[in-house]
Amino acid sequence: MFVFLLTDIFFYIIIFSIGLYIFYVRKTKDILETWKHVFKSRTGIISIVVLSFFLLIAILDSIHIKEKIYNEQTESFSYESEIKSVLDIILLPTYKNYEKSYSSPFSSNLYSKETIILENNIERRVYPKLLYKGNHNKYASDNTVNILLTFIISLLKYFFVFLIFYLFFYFRIIFKRKNNIFTPFKLNKVFLMTLSIIVILSIFLYELSLQYYVLGTDKVGVDVLYKSIKSIRTGILIGTLTTIVMLPFAIFLGIFAGYIGGFVDDVIQYIYTTLNSIPSVLLIASAILMLQVYMANNPLNFENIYERADLRLFFLCMILGLTSWTGLCRLLRGESMKLREVEYVQASKTFGLNRFSIIVRHIMPNIMHIVIITIVLDFSALVLAEAVLSYVNIGVDPTTYSWGNMINAARLEMSKEPIVWWSLFSAFTFMFILVLFANLFSDVVRDAFDPRSNKNYE
Amino acid sequence: MSKLLEVKNLYLSIESENENKILKDINFSINSSEILSLIGESGSGKSLTALSIIRLLEKNCRIKKGKIIFNDTDLLSLEEQNMRLIRKNDISMIFQEPMRSLNPVMSIYDQLLEAHEKDSRKKIKRKIIENLISVGIDDASRVIDLFPHQLSGGMKQRVMIAMAIACKPKLLIADEPTTSLDVTIQKQVLDLLLELRNELNMSILFITHDLAVASQISDNIVVMKEGMVVENSESKKFFENPKSLYSKTLLASSSYNRKNNFTNSLKNNSVLKVNNLKVYFKEKKSFIARNQDYKKAVDDISISIDAGATHAIVGESGSGKTTIAKAIMGLTEVTDGDIRILDKDILKMEGKEKLNFRKNYQMIFQDPFSSLNPRMRVGSIIKEGLSFLKPYMNTEETNECLKNVIENVGLEESSLYKYPHQFSGGQRQRIAIARVLVLDPKLLICDEPTSSLDVTVQKQVLDLLNEIQTKNQISYLFISHDINLVASISDTLSVMYQGKIVESGKTSDIINNTSNDYTKKLLSSVPQIL
Numbered sequence: 001m002f003v004f005l006l007t008d009i010f011f012y013i014i015i016f017s018i019g020l021y022i023f024y025v026r027k028t029k030d031i032l033e034t035w036k037h038v039f040k041s042r043t044g045i046i047s048i049v050v051l052s053f054f055l056l057i058a059i060l061d062s063i064h065i066k067e068k069i070y071n072e073q074t075e076s077f078s079y080e081s082e083i084k085s086v087l088d089i090i091l092l093p094t095y096k097n098y099e100k101s102y103s104s105p106f107s108s109n110l111y112s113k114e115t116i117i118l119e120n121n122i123e124r125r126v127y128p129k130l131l132y133k134g135n136h137n138k139y140a141s142d143n144t145v146n147i148l149l150t151f152i153i154s155l156l157k158y159f160f161v162f163l164i165f166y167l168f169f170y171f172r173i174i175f176k177r178k179n180n181i182f183t184p185f186k187l188n189k190v191f192l193m194t195l196s197i198i199v200i201l202s203i204f205l206y207e208l209s210l211q212y213y214v215l216g217t218d219k220v221g222v223d224v225l226y227k228s229i230k231s232i233r234t235g236i237l238i239g240t241l242t243t244i245v246m247l248p249f250a251i252f253l254g255i256f257a258g259y260i261g262g263f264v265d266d267v268i269q270y271i272y273t274t275l276n277s278i279p280s281v282l283l284i285a286s287a288i289l290m291l292q293v294y295m296a297n298n299p300l301n302f303e304n305i306y307e308r309a310d311l312r313l314f315f316l317c318m319i320l321g322l323t324s325w326t327g328l329c330r331l332l333r334g335e336s337m338k339l340r341e342v343e344y345v346q347a348s349k350t351f352g353l354n355r356f357s358i359i360v361r362h363i364m365p366n367i368m369h370i371v372i373i374t375i376v377l378d379f380s381a382l383v384l385a386e387a388v389l390s391y392v393n394i395g396v397d398p399t400t401y402s403w404g405n406m407i408n409a410a411r412l413e414m415s416k417e418p419i420v421w422w423s424l425f426s427a428f429t430f431m432f433i434l435v436l437f438a439n440l441f442s443d444v445v446r447d448a449f450d451p452r453s454n455k456n457y458e
Numbered sequence: 459m460s461k462l463l464e465v466k467n468l469y470l471s472i473e474s475e476n477e478n479k480i481l482k483d484i485n486f487s488i489n490s491s492e493i494l495s496l497i498g499e500s501g502s503g504k505s506l507t508a509l510s511i512i513r514l515l516e517k518n519c520r521i522k523k524g525k526i527i528f529n530d531t532d533l534l535s536l537e538e539q540n541m542r543l544i545r546k547n548d549i550s551m552i553f554q555e556p557m558r559s560l561n562p563v564m565s566i567y568d569q570l571l572e573a574h575e576k577d578s579r580k581k582i583k584r585k586i587i588e589n590l591i592s593v594g595i596d597d598a599s600r601v602i603d604l605f606p607h608q609l610s611g612g613m614k615q616r617v618m619i620a621m622a623i624a625c626k627p628k629l630l631i632a633d634e635p636t637t638s639l640d641v642t643i644q645k646q647v648l649d650l651l652l653e654l655r656n657e658l659n660m661s662i663l664f665i666t667h668d669l670a671v672a673s674q675i676s677d678n679i680v681v682m683k684e685g686m687v688v689e690n691s692e693s694k695k696f697f698e699n700p701k702s703l704y705s706k707t708l709l710a711s712s713s714y715n716r717k718n719n720f721t722n723s724l725k726n727n728s729v730l731k732v733n734n735l736k737v738y739f740k741e742k743k744s745f746i747a748r749n750q751d752y753k754k755a756v757d758d759i760s761i762s763i764d765a766g767a768t769h770a771i772v773g774e775s776g777s778g779k780t781t782i783a784k785a786i787m788g789l790t791e792v793t794d795g796d797i798r799i800l801d802k803d804i805l806k807m808e809g810k811e812k813l814n815f816r817k818n819y820q821m822i823f824q825d826p827f828s829s830l831n832p833r834m835r836v837g838s839i840i841k842e843g844l845s846f847l848k849p850y851m852n853t854e855e856t857n858e859c860l861k862n863v864i865e866n867v868g869l870e871e872s873s874l875y876k877y878p879h880q881f882s883g884g885q886r887q888r889i890a891i892a893r894v895l896v897l898d899p900k901l902l903i904c905d906e907p908t909s910s911l912d913v914t915v916q917k918q919v920l921d922l923l924n925e926i927q928t929k930n931q932i933s934y935l936f937i938s939h940d941i942n943l944v945a946s947i948s949d950t951l952s953v954m955y956q957g958k959i960v961e962s963g964k965t966s967d968i969i970n971n972t973s974n975d976y977t978k979k980l981l982s983s984v985p986q987i988l
Contacts, residue, residue, distance in 0.1 A: 030833060030877055343829035347893070350787045350821050351843040352813045361842070365833040 037448035047441035099221030159386035171237035230401035243319025258336025309397035369449035376442035394395035466687035468524035498682035499912035550622035573624035612643035670985035711917040736794035773954030820894035826886035837874035860988035884915035
């Protein structure tokens with residue numbers, strides 16, 4: 001049975017609106033030309049491929065399912081209380097078993113010594129062997145050789161996948177009577193390269209995860225790699241959902257303040273200067289604390305912990321959105337003020353257009369580039385903000401997988417002797433990759449959309 | 459006379475995908491204490507030529523070939539530090555926009571300080587004051603403490619000139635120094651340049667698009683077109699007998715003559731009647747002041763235009779011409795007075811009645827680059843007025859209308875599906891005309907419709923407006939700063955100065971024998987081709 005969590009629904013809406021935007025862009029020639037600039041640049045293509053991969057993981061992780069189980073005692077079907085996502089089902093072989101506690105990447109033993117009793121009642125302090133992974137090399141007993149062989153096998157698997165796709169395209173081409181074997185290779189080389197690297201890496205990591213804990217395990221023995229992958233959804237959700245919350249405020253209030261001016265402008269300006277002068281951490285902390293009180297008082301409103309955690313995540317997005325619209329609002333106010341005096345707006349006034357039509361027809365299309373630039377730029381800042389907030393315990397629920405929570409846990413792990421570094425390392429690496437490519441992408445988008453750097457819009 | 463500057467076979471290209479050459483084989487020379495005018499339309503490469511002399515080109519410009527010899531040294535082969543010395547001592551430049559060339563956060567004194575040699579404070583101050591007096595700023599000791607925004611455009615340009623001549627250069631490059639100034643101030647600046655030439659014995663490379671200005675000031679003329687020198691001759695010879703075809707069309711376009719003359723067939727049939735119009739803007743009231751101060755942008759003005767006639771309003775910037783247009787179009791609030799169009803008081807109309815009536819009077823704006831929404835196709839730009847002011851038209855009728863009107867203004871039907879940035883300035887202005895023409899107005903307000911266009915294009919647009927007038931019997935209210943142009947196209951004329959009409963009447967009467975001092979001054983300031 002499909003389960004729709006609150007954030008899932010909003011995430012679908014976001015995906016749907018991205019789809020709508022793509023559809024709209026394909027029909028609008030000048031915006032299409034601008035986006036083509038993004039696709040022409042190498043950085044643009046690479047970052048789009050990487051980001052789409054992250055997005056794909058987030059989407060797979062947002063389709064939630066409850067499994068049907070047969071209860072033998074009552075002889076009836078019922079649903080499991082646990083909610084799984086499609087991603088969980090795909091990754092199931094790699095994470096289904098838990099170890100006892102910490103173990104370092106690729107090791108075959110736990111990280112700390114334990115007392116075990118041998119057959120002849122002799123007690124010994126040893127590093128116990130891991131139960132499920134680390135001691136189950138598939139291809140060779142030596143670890144290095146085994147990893148190498150795994151890599152070669154994942155390469156072979158990749159070529160197999162590639163061949164299938166190639167043949168698929170090839171037959172489609174034959175079917176259309178454009179008989180050229182090399183047509184599939186005429187696709188953009190950068191695109192193909194990036195995609196290949198990602199696919200090879202994921203196959204390789206998957207194969208490795210069946211045999212090792214690639215990034216070790218955490219305090220309760222969960223695979224850290226799995227945790228980091230699950231955190232992708234949280235990061236992306238916070239980056240996008242917050243934007244959706246803040247956009248209406250920023251766009252409408254910004255345009256009203258700038259275009260209508262006068263009293264309306266004064267009121268809106270007062271609101272955002274006031275909001276801006278309250279430290280946003282304070283607002284977020286109080287909102288989250290209020291929510292916690294509500295959840296503690298009304299435990300019956302929630303079917304399970306997933307819903308509780310989900311509500312908290314949703315609430316965090318809301319409050320982040322409510323505190324972050326002021327910057328964009330101010331930008332849009334300035335731009336609308338400028339546009340108000342531009343002659344094409346004056347000309348349409350002489351045609352007797354009302355305010356609403358002028359805003360929709362003339363102001364909105366001409367401020368959209370600012371909106372797009374800001375959305376893309378803000379995304380990475382919000383992913384980082386989540387980490388910071390979770391670190392000070394006012395972010396997402398502790399049961400939610402998130403990089404912030406991993407970093408928060410790492411605070412204690414870092415003070416252990418010997419040091420447990422891999423949680424922090426993997427959270428850092430994943431966040432770094434996402435934020436880096438988001439930033440690269442935003443750079444390209446800004447270059448393409450900024451009228452000052454693009455001659456089309458002079 | 460010895461040659462001060464010689465440009466030999468200069469080729470320049472801008473690095474891009476299709477390395478096209480922007481300047482091709484430029485040759486000319488300037489003797490000492492001579493004024494040479496570079497004439498050409500926008501995009502002809504005048505400014506690039508000047509910038510390559512002083513070597514301030516953008517990074518993506520590459521000089522491919524050629525020599526620029528200044529005082530027997532080739533500027534192009536000089537080290538950057540030696541070139542800096544030349545810029546400091548021998549060659550100066552003034553730019554078109556005095557507002558943008560001065561740093562707004564520095565006082566005039568501080569800016570001029572940069573241009574002068576290091577010396578003791580007192581001496582420098584004295585030098586700067588002398589410097590300012592030499593460019594005709596009499597109260598120099600007061601001006602040096604002011605900031606750029608406190609000065610008028612003409613004063614700013616004088617300060618720029620003062621900066622440029624502070625080092626007593628041998629060559630002054632002036633890139634359209636008077637284009638953004640009013641005619642009366644333009645005359646002062648031109649006189650100043652001539653005076654300085656004689657005083658300091660310097661040569662001037664004067665870049666302009668205005669033939670009349672060039673004829674006033676220059677000894678030699680170089681005409682450029684599309685990066686090539688079309689003609690290079692003495693000023694007198696050039697204006698008497700231009701050799702190349704392009705120069706001939708340039709000369710022909712610079713003096714415009716209307717073909718048809720207004721025949722007063724429909725008497726006493728006034729389309730627009732403005733009576734005692736007043737537009738006051740509230741000024742910021744100070745905390746303790748009791749009375750509200752007003753800026754009288756338009757003060758007690760009356761105009762009347764007959765059907766099919768052209769009435770022109772001429773005046774300097776800030777005289778309130780555009781405010782009248784805006785008041786009529788309802789873009790600004792009217793303080794007092796009434797405006798009657800086709801005998802109906804439009805100020806008293808409201809709601810639907812006004813919306814229905816709006817199609818009778820429309821406006822063309824000055825800048826065709828900002829009057830068309832860059833994100834709309836030409837078709838929908840033109841359609842906008844129709845869909846709001848003639849909502850009863852169905853799709854077929856609308857499309858038919860669009861086709862007709864776009865052909866009427868001399869553009870192809872395929873233009874309807876293009877975006878404004880795919881057109882040149884003149885074509886854009888045609889689109890702007892089509893946009894209002896489609897509504898079939900009785901009165902058209904043209905707010906400097908040609909002042910941002912090149913002369914040859916200007917002529918085409920004026921021809922088009924003329925043709926439309928004869929065909930559709932539209933009345934024009936033509937607003938311009940150019941009394942020369944207005945003289946040739948209007949039937950009646952009002953001269954405005956500081957919100958008031960100082961003189962009004964038949965154009966020919968005013969131009970030929972005016973009694974008003976201001977009009978006289980305006981007429982005498984206008985540069986004429988000698």
